[in-house]
Amino acid sequence: MVKVMWFLRKADHLSMEEFRQWWLEGHAPMISAKQGHLISRYVVNVSLTDDLPGGTGVDAGWDGVAEEWFETIDDARQAFSLPSALETRADVMAHVSAMSRLVVSEDCILDWPANR
Template identity: 25%
Template sequence: MIKLVMCVRRRPEMSRKEFQEYWRTHHGPLFQRFASAYKARRYVQSHTIDTPLNEDVRRSRGMSQEYDGVAEIWWESEEDFVDAISSAEGQRPRSVFLDDEAKFIDFSQSAAFFTQEHVLVKENG
């Protein structure tokens, strides 16, 4: 499995609440509609919460400001991802996603990269 991780920041004219609402209630369902054509195995949005803990962690490590959220999309393999974005069926959702993301994501302040997960602690139970 491979995973695309997107650390996203909102467009400057949006509040965090507006950004997260749009992301969850509009973009999320949009992705769900095309997930099978995109060969995505899993899609998760993690929304940053407003808590003083963010500032404490950031300051204690000398880190930059937090992102507004993180998106994770899994594929079975790199080949599945390449096949999905190369196929006619996968081209349409890719452009739909990019057009929609431009409405709420500040691309210049965000980051995206592929990863392979290494689970070091599993939940008990």
């Protein structure tokens, strides 16, 4: 399993609620429609305004993380080579001030509820 993790920082002109709304109601449906036939799983994680006890006190620097799972690296390559990739990237760049990507192989250590 190949996972692509996208780290996004919202554009300065957006509130966190506007950023969340764009991502969940605008961008995510676009990804699903254009790349969904190649993606096994797609999850969007938008930062909450409240931290939890035990935090580091250091700002993570990102306002959200998207996770795209692919069965193979070839599926991922194909998804990011589609003609629509330019359109989806332009949409992101209009709504973020920074973006980074990490391509990983996922190794599941715990999987609830199977481990309960």
